[in-house]
Amino acid sequence: xxxxxxxxxxxxxxxxxxxxxxxxxxxxxxxxxxxxxxxxxxxxxxxxxxxxxxxxxxxxxxxxxxxxxxxxxxxxxxxxxxxxxxxxxxxxxxxxxxxxxxxxxxxxxxxxxxxxxxxxxxxxxxxxxxxxxxxxxxxxxxxxxxxxxxxxxxxxxxxxxxxxxxxxxxxxxxxxxxxxxxxxxxxxxxxxxxxxxxxxxxxxxxxxxxxxxxxxxxxxxxxxxxxxxxxxxxxxxxxxxxxxxxxxxxxxxxxxxxxxxxxxxxxxxxxxxxxxxxxxxxxxxxxxxxxxxxxxxxxxxxxxxxxxxxxxxxxxxxxxxxxxxxxxxxxxxxxxxxxxxxxxxxxxxxx
Amino acid sequence: xxxxxxxxxxxxxxxxxxxxxxxxxxxxxxxxxxxxxxxxxxxxxxxxxxxxxxxxxxxxxxxxxxxxxxxxxxxxxxxxxxxxxxxxxxxxxxxxxxxxxxxxxxxxxxxxxxxxxxxxxxxxxxxxxxxxxxxxxxxxxxxxxxxxxxxxxxxxxxxxxxxxxxxxxxxxxxxxxxxxxxxxxxxxxxxxxxxxxxxxxxxxxxxxxxxxxxxxxxxxxxxxxxxxxxxxxxxxxxxxxxxxxxxxxxxxxxxxxxxxxxxxxxxxxxxxxxxxxxxxxxxxxxxxxxxxxxxxxxxxxxxxxxxxxxxxxxxxxxxxxxxxxxxxxxxxx
Numbered sequence: 001x002x003x004x005x006x007x008x009x010x011x012x013x014x015x016x017x018x019x020x021x022x023x024x025x026x027x028x029x030x031x032x033x034x035x036x037x038x039x040x041x042x043x044x045x046x047x048x049x050x051x052x053x054x055x056x057x058x059x060x061x062x063x064x065x066x067x068x069x070x071x072x073x074x075x076x077x078x079x080x081x082x083x084x085x086x087x088x089x090x091x092x093x094x095x096x097x098x099x100x101x102x103x104x105x106x107x108x109x110x111x112x113x114x115x116x117x118x119x120x121x122x123x124x125x126x127x128x129x130x131x132x133x134x135x136x137x138x139x140x141x142x143x144x145x146x147x148x149x150x151x152x153x154x155x156x157x158x159x160x161x162x163x164x165x166x167x168x169x170x171x172x173x174x175x176x177x178x179x180x181x182x183x184x185x186x187x188x189x190x191x192x193x194x195x196x197x198x199x200x201x202x203x204x205x206x207x208x209x210x211x212x213x214x215x216x217x218x219x220x221x222x223x224x225x226x227x228x229x230x231x232x233x234x235x236x237x238x239x240x241x242x243x244x245x246x247x248x249x250x251x252x253x254x255x256x257x258x259x260x261x262x263x264x265x266x267x268x269x270x271x272x273x274x275x276x277x278x279x280x281x282x283x284x285x286x287x288x289x290x291x292x293x294x295x296x297x298x299x300x301x302x303x304x305x306x307x308x309x310x311x312x313x314x315x316x317x318x319x320x321x322x323x324x325x326x327x328x329x330x331x332x333x334x335x336x337x338x339x340x341x342x343x344x345x346x347x348x349x350x351x
Numbered sequence: 352x353x354x355x356x357x358x359x360x361x362x363x364x365x366x367x368x369x370x371x372x373x374x375x376x377x378x379x380x381x382x383x384x385x386x387x388x389x390x391x392x393x394x395x396x397x398x399x400x401x402x403x404x405x406x407x408x409x410x411x412x413x414x415x416x417x418x419x420x421x422x423x424x425x426x427x428x429x430x431x432x433x434x435x436x437x438x439x440x441x442x443x444x445x446x447x448x449x450x451x452x453x454x455x456x457x458x459x460x461x462x463x464x465x466x467x468x469x470x471x472x473x474x475x476x477x478x479x480x481x482x483x484x485x486x487x488x489x490x491x492x493x494x495x496x497x498x499x500x501x502x503x504x505x506x507x508x509x510x511x512x513x514x515x516x517x518x519x520x521x522x523x524x525x526x527x528x529x530x531x532x533x534x535x536x537x538x539x540x541x542x543x544x545x546x547x548x549x550x551x552x553x554x555x556x557x558x559x560x561x562x563x564x565x566x567x568x569x570x571x572x573x574x575x576x577x578x579x580x581x582x583x584x585x586x587x588x589x590x591x592x593x594x595x596x597x598x599x600x601x602x603x604x605x606x607x608x609x610x611x612x613x614x615x616x617x618x619x620x621x622x623x624x625x626x627x628x629x630x631x632x633x634x635x636x637x638x639x640x641x642x643x644x645x646x647x648x649x650x651x652x653x654x655x656x657x658x659x660x661x662x663x664x665x666x667x668x669x670x671x672x673x674x675x676x677x678x679x680x681x682x683x684x
Contacts, residue, residue, distance in 0.1 A: 125612040125643075131583075132473060151544055152575075152582045153608050157448060157473040159581015242468075248475010249468045250447070257590040257614035275469045279441040281590040284614045285621070292625035 037322040037340030038076040039227050042068055042089055044099045044334030045220025046271045046314025049348055051331075058348070061334055064096045065346050069336040072226065073344070082226040082234035082267070083121045083144075090117070090140040090236040093222035099334075100220035102138060103177050105240020107186040108247045113177045115240050116254040117143045118154075122233030122262030129254035132157035134177075137170040140238045143254075145169070154254060177240075189244035220334070221253055223269030225262070227318045233267040235260045235283070242274065252277035257284035265320055266290055266297060272313035272330065280308045286317055301327040353564030354656030355392040356673040359385055359405055361415040362552025363604045363648030364542040365666030365682055374682055377414060377668050381680040384408040385670035388559065389678070398559040398567035398600070399437045399460075406433070406456040406569045409555035415668065417555040418454060419493050421573020423502040424580050429493040431573050432587040433459040434470075438566030438595035438654070445587040448473035453486040456571045459587070461485065470587065493573070504549045505577040540665060542646050543575050543606050547665060551576045554586050556593070556602025560652045562674075566600035568593050568616070575607065585610035590617035598623040599630060601651045605664060609645020613637070619651055631659040638663050 044061055072089045076082075094102025105113045117139035118129035128147025131154070133139050145167050146155050155163050164171060221239035237260045239253040251274025252258035261268045261283035268283040277283075282304055289300040297319045305313055305327045314328030316335060324337045331349070338344035361381055388405040396404075410418025421429045433455035434445035444463025447470075449455045461483045462471050471479055480487060540547040554572040561567075570593045572586040584607030585592035594601045594616035601616040609615075618641055622633040630653040638649065638661035648662025650669055658671045670680040 120612075127612055129583075150579065151608075152579060152584075153611050154583040154588075155579065155581045156583055157581055159579055162580065246466065246468060246471065246475055246479065248471045248473055248478070250445075250470040250472050255470075255588050255590070256611050257588070257617060261614070275467075278469050278589050279436075279443050281594075281614065281617045284590060284617055288618070288621040288625060292621065 038229050039318045039322045039324050039337070039339040040069065040072045040076060040085065040089075040224065041316035041318055041324045041326055041337035042072065042093070042222070042224040042335065043269065043271050043314060043316045043326070044093060044222050046328045046330040046333035047220070048311060048330060049332035049334070051349060061098045062346055062348070064093065064098060065334060065336040068092045069338055069344065069346065072224065073338045076226060076228055079229055082228040082232045083119070085226045085228065086224040086234045086236035087119060087140055087144055089224040090222060090238050091138045093224070094138050094140060094238055097179050099222045100240045101222040101238040104179050104182065105177050106243040107178065107182050108249070109190070109244045110247050111186060112247065113174055113240060114247065115139045115177070115238070116250065117236070117238035118254045118256060118260040119143045119147060119236040120234065120256060120260050120262040120267070121147070122235070122264055122267050125263055127153055127256050127260070129154040129256065130156065130160045131250050131254045132248070133160055133164070134174045135161060135171040136164045137172055137176070140236050142167070142169055153256070185243050193244070221259070221271040223260070223271060223316065225267040225269050225316050225318045227267065227320060227322060231320050233262045233264065233318065233320060235262040235267040235269045237269045252282070257281045259283060261287055263287060266317055268315055268317040270313060270315040271333070276308050276312040280304070282308060282313055282315060286315065297323045298325045301325045305329050353560065353562055354674040355560060355562045356652045356656045356658045357385065357388045357392060357401065357405070357557065357559045358650035358652055358658050358660060358671045359388065359409070359555070359557045359669065360602060360604055360648065360650045360660070361409065361555050361668030363662045363667035364547065364550055364552045364646055364664045365668065366548045366550070367540070367665050368548060377682065378680045380412050380414045381668060381670040384412070385672055385678070385680065388557065389672050392559070392561060395562060398561040398565050399435070401559045401561065402557040402567045402569040403435065403456055403460055405557040406555060406571050407454045409557070410454050410456060410571050413495050415555045416551045416553050416573050417571040420495050420498065421493050422551040422553065422576040423494065423498050423573070425506070425577045426580055427499070427502060429490055429573055430580065431455045431493070431571070432583060433569065433571035434587045434589060434593040435459045435463060435569040436567065436589060436593050436595040436600070437463070438568070438597060438600050441596055443469050443589045445470040445589065446472065446476045447583045447587045448581070449476055449480070450490045451477060451487040452480045453488050453492070456569050458485055459569070469589070498551070501549060501551060501576055505545055508545055508549050509577060542664060545576060549576070552604065552668065553584065553607070554592070554604035556604060556650060558595070558600040558602050558650050558652045560600065560654055560656055564654050566595045566597070566652060566654055568595040568600035568602045570602045570604075590614045592616060594620055596620050597654050599633070599651050599653045601649055603647055603649040604667065605647025605662070606645045609642050610647050613641040613645070615641060615647060615649060619649065623653075629653070630657045634659045634661040
């Protein structure tokens with residue numbers, strides 16, 4: 001079978017074989033030896049991140065990304081499953097107050113925190129999701145418990161909080177999650193909306209703006225994807241959502257196929273403007289384009305990202321073959337990745 | 352010149368022993384709601400207006416599991432969810448945890464049209480409904496006696512399923528319960544953890560292409576009988592239960608988990624878009640290849656005026672009509 005464009009015969013690749021009646025099968029064509037290498041990628045939010053971002057706003061996040069990357073890579077080297085790895089990495093990102101997830105989540109228009117998360121196991125396509133959490137320290141772990149311990153996939157608000165207590169996960173008073181930075185962000189956003197009303201005909205359907213947000217994007221969702229030593233894939237995503245969002249607003253993060261997706265071929269985690277990511281089913285589409293068009297990972301991701309309005313999306317993805325891609329159509333995306341062959345990267349803007 | 356077409360459903364996973372009079376009643380409701388859509392389309396209404404109007408009819412009628420007649424949570428309450436998608440521009444709106452809004456699909460539409468967001472849930476959704484002046488009623492309005500009985504059976508079945516040898520406490524020979532035990536023991540047809548005789552086919556939906564070639568889809572449900580409070584299924588999830596774009600509009604029903612992990616509605620469109628399959632082939636492919644062990648069904652229309660449906664379980668309440676005069680309702684294969 002011809003393998004066009006494959007320069008290095010020791011690099012494993014994926015064949016998509018056309019079956020009958022429009023069906024397809026995946027065949028993993030290994031390089032010199034199997035199993036294939038592990039790979040991991042994580043993000044801390046895509047958005048209009050200015051290059052002038054001061055060091056004190058940049059360094060803590062980069063340091064956390066590096067630390068999480070090392071943690072994830074070490075776990076993969078030790079043979080942990082992709083599912084365990086993405087959960088543990090996202091837990092760390094949630095605990096870091098500089099990202100918009102767990103502690104450090106942005107605030108609703110009521111000044112409260114409503115967190116959401118989802119996880120998907122590519123080996124069997126089980127998934128779990130939660131929304132509307134206000135006291136659960138690690139939403140991603142609750143999402144995993146929904147997947148592992150209930151007959152359901154998605155629990156939200158009071159029902160999710162009750163389940164958290166049932167399961168005995170760590171909970172804290174809502175004030176634990178709220179940071180000064182986010183109180184400030186909310187104030188700016190409300191000010192911006194008030195200004196909008198003063199100067200223009202108020203249009204409720206305009207996106208919520210935070211114009212003086214010289215900090216990073218208003219949507220610093222976190223996520224992690226990994227492929228482990230056995231070729232298993234998983235994806236996990238977690239967020240506080242949109243600054244000044246209406247109470248009860250659900251974004252793309254807990255929506256399987258939008259914010260998170262994984263199957264035997266590829267795992268994807270997205271970040272950006274939830275409303276756009278939902279309608280473009282971004283995470284699912286990256287994989288669908290690989291499956292149905294036979295495009296390699298990087299091209300598939302680039303194509304899907306290009307199809308979403310500029311400035312609205314970023315994603316990280318890994319394939320069963322151990323490839324990694326980190327694509328975004330925003331100014332920047334806090335991101336990091338590593339592969340078994342020793343390549344690693346932590347960055348914000350394009351190279 | 353585009354041709355209009357409409358497909359509706361009242362849920363997949365029908366009890367093969369459903370009494371004749373119940374089947375007739377279901378077909379009457381389907382026919383009536385289908386006619387509402389057909390009349391609107393003949394009068395030139397947009398796909399979006401049609402799917403909303405038709406799903407409102409399906410919600411209001413207590414026959415199916417949405418709006419009035421919704422399945423009950425394990426607490427005995429109703430928590431409804433819905434989503435709507437405009438194929439023109441792929442705008443969308445969704446709601447979950449709705450407990451007092453008479454027509455959840457209309458609230459989903461308001462989220463799409465009148466809010467900066469795509470999906471609102473629970474208190475936030477209820478609050479928005481009041482802000483928007485939508486009709487609200489007491490939660491008891493949605494609860495039917497039949498579903499109260501079904502909930503009781505479902506609770507028993509959920510424990511029966513794990514040990515059918517446990518004698519049934521206070522077992523009057525309620526035929527449904529007897530059938531449930533038999534269902535577990537012999538023919539064993541189970542959906543979402545419930546024997547088919549107790550399982551309430553989840554969800555109603557509508558997919559339309561109008562005479563301008565624009566598509567829309569909407570889905571609405573009370574969800575899984577005896578579900579945990581706060582459980583969200585596939586119906587409000589764009590890409591899972593509902594999807595619409597230039598190629599097609601789709602609404603799904605069945606086991607929520609299976610529909611979510613297979614992103615069923617989006618996959619029908621993706622297969623058309625990326626593999627160039629025509630509508631019926633795309634539907635067949637997705638039902639056959641994407642559901643694995645899961646049971647589900649779907650209805651779909653294409654941008655070019657075709658109509659299709661598919662399901663891999665015992666029956667789906669459905670109706671279809673197209674501009675060339677074709678019109679039918681059905682339940683079985």
